[in-house]
Amino acid sequence: MEVNPMANFNVFKILIVEDEPMLAYSLEENLIESGFEIVDIAYKVDDALNIIKNTVVDAAILDVNLHGSSAYPVALSLTTHSIPFIIVSGYSSDQIKEEFPTAIFIQKPYRPNIIIEQLQNLLTIN
Amino acid sequence: MPTTFQNDITGLKLENDMLKARIDEVESMLLSVCSSEVDVNCLLKATDKTTILNDIAAGRARDYTIQMSEIRYRRLFEAAHDGIILIDPSTRKIVEANPFICKLLNFKREYLIGKELFEIGLLKDEVISQEMFEKLKINHEIRYDDLPLESKNGQLKEVEVIANLYDENGISIIQCNIRDITEHKRSEDHIKLLMAEVNHRAKNLLTVVQIIAQRTARYSDPGQFEEILCQRIASLAAGQDLLVKTEWHGTEIYDIIVAQLTSFQHLINVRIILNGPVIKIAPAPAQGIGMALHELATNAIKYGSLSNDDGIVHVTWKIIDNIFSINWIESNGPKVIIPTKKGFGQIVIEKLAKASVNGNVTVDFREDGLFYELQGPIINVLMNGGQSNG
Numbered sequence: 288m289e290v291n292p293m294a295n296f297n298v299f300k301i302l303i304v305e306d307e308p309m310l311a312y313s314l315e316e317n318l319i320e321s322g323f324e325i326v327d328i329a330y331k332v333d334d335a336l337n338i339i340k341n342t343v344v345d346a347a348i349l350d351v352n353l354h355g356s357s358a359y360p361v362a363l364s365l366t367t368h369s370i371p372f373i374i375v376s377g378y379s380s381d382q383i384k385e386e387f388p389t390a391i392f393i394q395k396p397y398r399p400n401i402i403i404e405q406l407q408n409l410l411t412i413n
Numbered sequence: 414m415p416t417t418f419q420n421d422i423t424g425l426k427l428e429n430d431m432l433k434a435r436i437d438e439v440e441s442m443l444l445s446v447c448s449s450e451v452d453v454n455c456l457l458k459a460t461d462k463t464t465i466l467n468d469i470a471a472g473r474a475r476d477y478t479i480q481m482s483e484i485r486y487r488r489l490f491e492a493a494h495d496g497i498i499l500i501d502p503s504t505r506k507i508v509e510a511n512p513f514i515c516k517l518l519n520f521k522r523e524y525l526i527g528k529e530l531f532e533i534g535l536l537k538d539e540v541i542s543q544e545m546f547e548k549l550k551i552n553h554e555i556r557y558d559d560l561p562l563e564s565k566n567g568q569l570k571e572v573e574v575i576a577n578l579y580d581e582n583g584i585s586i587i588q589c590n591i592r593d594i595t596e597h598k599r600s601e602d603h604i605k606l607l608m609a610e611v612n613h614r615a616k617n618l619l620t621v622v623q624i625i626a627q628r629t630a631r632y633s634d635p636g637q638f639e640e641i642l643c644q645r646i647a648s649l650a651a652g653q654d655l656l657v658k659t660e661w662h663g664t665e666i667y668d669i670i671v672a673q674l675t676s677f678q679h680l681i682n683v684r685i686i687l688n689g690p691v692i693k694i695a696p697a698p699a700q701g702i703g704m705a706l707h708e709l710a711t712n713a714i715k716y717g718s719l720s721n722d723d724g725i726v727h728v729t730w731k732i733i734d735n736i737f738s739i740n741w742i743e744s745n746g747p748k749v750i751i752p753t754k755k756g757f758g759q760i761v762i763e764k765l766a767k768a769s770v771n772g773n774v775t776v777d778f779r780e781d782g783l784f785y786e787l788q789g790p791i792i793n794v795l796m797n798g799g800q801s802n803g
Contacts (some may be wrong), residue, residue, distance in 0.1 A: 399627075
């Protein structure tokens with residue numbers, strides 16, 4: 288059983304930025320099961336930027352490559368809005384990793400629990 | 414002895430013994446100075462034969478050797494597909510340049526002679542330039558694998574440079590061989606890019622397989638886990654094959670459907686009726702549509718209209734008002750029972766298929782069979798958003 292973060296905290300609102308429907312779906316399902324709330328799933332850079340601007344987001348999970356475009360603008364916007372985020376990627380190294388050296392970086396494929404654990408750490412610190 | 418050479422000599426009609434003896438002498442001399450028949454023939458054709466023979470006999474073989482050597486090495490110099498520049502190390506100025514480097518730099522030879530390397534777009538960096546001459550003095554050779562070169566029209570090239578310091582009869586000379594590696598570099602960069610892309614796609618696909626395995630384990634009967642998982646992975650592989658075959662430039666919807674129905678080939682156009690125009694689908698929706706079709710077919714053979722002897726499936730697709738739609742409509746099957754619990758297959762045909770086209774899904778368990786429709790704007794579904802095909 289996964290640790291339920293709701294025991295001590297309010298429901299955290301998570302934004303998923305991921306262009307692969309299967310990955311987005313599984314993240315959503317895993318996060319909901321662990322007691323998080325999914326604000327939205329953004330498949331494109333523009334969608335993500337709109338959601339960040341208009342919605343309350345506690346943390347985000349961000350794929351670095353969205354339909355061939357870099358998710359760099361999304362990372363930048365999240366930083367501007369002081370929203371902590373986790374980067375997931377199939378690439379070994381990339382611009383975002385270089386530009387945001389302190390961001391948490393998880394390589395695909397990953398164990399679902401890794402995301403949950405990292406998200407909990409991130410939200411506890413912040 | 415080459416026949417043409419013999420003929421040439423015969424042709425001279427030198428008959429007396431003394432001359433014959435001289436010709437023998439000349440023949441062997443000619444052969445000793447020329448390394449091949451080609452050179453002998455070349456020489457004999459180029460100049461008046463009698464003169465050659467007389468000149469050689471008169472002990473002027475060395476001149477011809479030099480002349481031959483000059484012709485041969487000039488030919489190498491002029492025909493080379495590498496740029497060659499000779500530089501006087503004392504003045505650092507160019508003293509000779511071959512046609513290839515003139516073409517590469519887009520400068521006439523006359524312009525290059527007397528110029529320094531930085532003036533012709535090579536070794537613009539003064540430090541590197543000085544370093545080259547210093548190192549050459551010590552090592553007599555220096556090599557740069559990759560230097561930028563700017564030609565007269567501002568075109569940027571990448572070159573490999575090998576410079577050697579030689580002694581020519583007591584005079585030092587630097588020979589620079591310059592190879593244009595622009596194309597080579599470009600293709601190298603392209604390969605690197607492709608490898609990174611393949612790595613990215615492979616990891617994405619592995620993640621998809623991982624999720625399919627987890628969800629299959631969660632949603633299906635343990636006794637059927639292996640079979641269902643293998644079928645789902647085979648379905649993904651069939652889709653992947655199509656993407657690679659079409660180099661991610663779009664896959665025909667017809668091919669996507671047929672690839673997902675390989676176990677039902679004998680039913681196509683008999684009990685599975687396909688109908689729709691030629692449409693090229695972009696890679697991401699192709700994967701979503703393919704997976705949905707696999708789940709629909711699996712469901713039809715287990716519970717739907719392919720599970721009895723007379724059921725029929727109509728698969729139709731069309732574009733109306735910039736909306737792509739594909740329908741899977743079952744009829745004549747056994748009595749439809751609405752599933753009570755949601756399986757992973759249903760998640761695939763509803764949620765995932767919908768997300769892959771950024772559109773809508775209708776799933777209706779009608780009395781005469783399952784009605785399924787997936788719709789999405791062509792900008793999301795078609796290759797290049799439908800700009801270059803339809």
